[in-house]
Amino acid sequence: MKKQVSLATEYTKGLWDQNPVFKQVLGMCPMLAVTVSAMNGIAMGLATTFVLVFSSLIISSIRKLIPSQVRIASYIVIIATFVTIVDLVMRAQFPALSKELGPYIPLIVVNCLILGRQEAFSSKNHPGRALMDALGMGSGFIIALTSLGAVREILGSRTLLGFQVLPDGFEPWLVMILPAGAFLTLGLMMGFLNFMVLRKKTREEKELLSRHLQEPKMSLAKGQEA
Amino acid sequence: MELILIFISAAIVNNFVLAYFLGICPFIGVSNKLSSAFPMGLATTFVMLLTAIVTWLIYHLILVPYDVVYLQYVSFILVVASLVQFVEMFIKKVSQPLYRALGIFLPLITTNCAILGLALFIVLKDYSFIQAVFYGLGAGAGFTLAISIMAGIREELELANVPKSFQGAPITLIVAGLLALAFMGFAGMISV
């Protein structure tokens, strides 16, 4: 029973609590570089998740066989192999998308998110948990990439996933699809999310405090129970 | 002249950090103090130069002749990782003070996407050996410039009243955005 709950948590923690982009500030290069549109964000997110999931699975399966001195070298070879697979498949089957994402597909190799998860998680846990963790982190990464891509696409090209969502009268802000727009938008998004979290936290603390004041006995009893 | 243009183009006009988003992790992570940012920039420049040389040789002397270009990512990243290891050992042996200054940053450089990005761009742009060397130097100089400016600004910001929710990564990204706006003035200066 306990195990099942924690498996689910292994997945969900990546979505928000430990979101690789917004909370851990990892994987910034692709996050900023390819998110000129939501579709690019989704594609890059999927490619990264694919590499992350398969390298995590393999590394956690053979984690006891790799001598610790060569573990980093082994990890990057495994990761680079999966990245090459993604790259070859994309160039063969989705040439347009591969052209769009350009050199940022091979750069998944050095996405600190992937190597970081191997070092911090897959090398210490059994494949099932590593899979859930990788899926969670991957989903969190997709969420971040897609939301940044959506904001930039809406303001920079008036469209979302290729469909026009803002009226013709709205002059697109070209800056959003330039490097400067990427930095500014992500900075503002992160700051805004922090702001919301902080506000929620202070509100909760206040609530907790007032409840404590109203029901001193209850909380005391609870405290003893724990 | 063309070599100088390649250098300037990589350092300023098409700055790796501000125009290509490469090396963002150390750019955000190690830019809070100038005393660590500048050595980090120098170490990166050094590794970039070596990477440009070695990966160019591997690509043109091994991967292409033996028709195994599909191994380029695997071999490049292994080269970068072992170069970093080698540089670390070398510095440790040659100069202890330098090792103490740079040592902790060297492992970080392996996952600096600017290094692998450099190797890939050299292949993509089909540079000759000497062009690749200047490109590597320029990219390193650009990285050092960007991270030093950022460190200077962030030290200044320690004294500023940045709203709490924007401290750290968000304000760094916003400064980077404004820097990228300022660097746009160089657009079109060199189209190499």
Added chain:
Amino acid sequence: MKTIVGMLITLSIIGVVSGGGLAMLSSWADPLIAANKKADTERAIFQVQPEAKNYKKIESVAYELYQVLDESNNPVGYALPWEGNGFQGKIRMMIGVTSDLMTIKAIEVIDQVETPGLGTKVVEDPFRSQFAGLNADPQVDWVKGVPPTKDNEIQTITGATISSKAIVEILNDGLANLRKDMKEGGVQ
């Protein structure tokens, strides 16, 4: 000693498995990737030579050049991929021209890294379609801010003068080169 052997064996196994797997995958992917590339070129050729039904590569020049043919295999013109410097990087385009190299059929930009939303307008229609039927003799010219008056002029894009001029310059450069080779009998 034992650890070193272990290290070497582990790395070699991983290396062999990865290399072998990639070799297999690439033998499947390479032909497809080559086909994609060929399809891209083909698409660009037919885009700049709308009446063409077929084409053949001219092997006697050092650069890429295609002669396009109509349904009865008569040559109707050339498709010439050519590149040059744009505003902030290389522009690569396909030039469609009649057999006497006097009139442009159409142009198609294949690769560019111009400013999004501004310089990239050179890829799009109001600008691109200006080239259809343009007189290329002796060379193409541009005007700024006003509609063109001569049959060898195009109007540059507001705010993207440099990108617009770059297209014209690449076009003139490519055609000049081809004319020279043709005069010297290099094109067979």
Added chain:
Amino acid sequence: MSSVTVTEAQNERELLLSTSPHLQSRWTTKQIMWFVVLALVPSVVSAVLFFGFYQLVVIATAVVFAAGTEAVIQYLLKKPITVSDGSAVITGLLLGLIVPPNFSLSFTALGAVFAIGVGKMLFGGLGFNIFNPALAGRAFLQAAFPVAITTWTMPHWAVDSVSKATPLAALKFDGVSTAVAPLFFGNVGGSLGETSAIAVLLGGIFLLVTGVANWRIPAAMTVGVIVFGGGLWLIDSTYPTPIFHIFAGSFLFGALFMATDYVSSPVTGLGMWIYGLGISLVLVLIRVFGGLPEGVMYSILFMNAFVPLIDRYTRPRIFGEVKS
């Protein structure tokens, strides 16, 4: 160079005064700010004279949105509202004067919101911004709406209104140079407040005489342009002359009103010289070799980023401080 050692305690609130070590102690922050506003009046008047009444609406929009953004953000952050110190008004005025004539009001408003919101308040408000807020706003607008912001209308007094290009654009794209006299009076295309050198100089001299603006930065910029621009012109006389560099575009406006902004410029005399020379070097490079006709805004923003480093290496060491 008397009271340049800025301690951290001073840095808190009085940064504005302590940064400029000369005559400033005569005036309070508020007085300085309103002096700058006064100095901008000739430029506003020339903008209306040359381009019509609508320009007053553009400038007013910029001012209202700049001040409004500051007030709203200070309210949201539960900080005291300090709009009356005039600094946001200045940012608005400056931004309004560096957009082209007949610029869209919604774009102007967006630029003002960005200038104050991102360029100033996110850094902690007055005294802490790294970049000149008005220029940050203008750079944002330039990147966002590159066509609109380079669409120039000729002043309605201009006799020869065939070309709508600015003198710098005319030189860069068409090789046409403009005589100095029209540049001086303002009979040329360009941004609202910059076209008339005489109006800019009037306000600028007022600032220099009262000591509100430090003379070193404009002096360094002028010297720099003469050296770098003049040097290139001596090598190849098809490059613009130094005189042209000075009177065309926004050089004077930038040198007198933008580069002298206390917060985003160095504190030491030597630092100011380095800063000014750096601006003019970058400016000449952009104007002569760059893809854009004008580079005053970019060169100042670029050097703004170096100010912390310049300050660090030009600040006299406190006695006994060990060189790190």
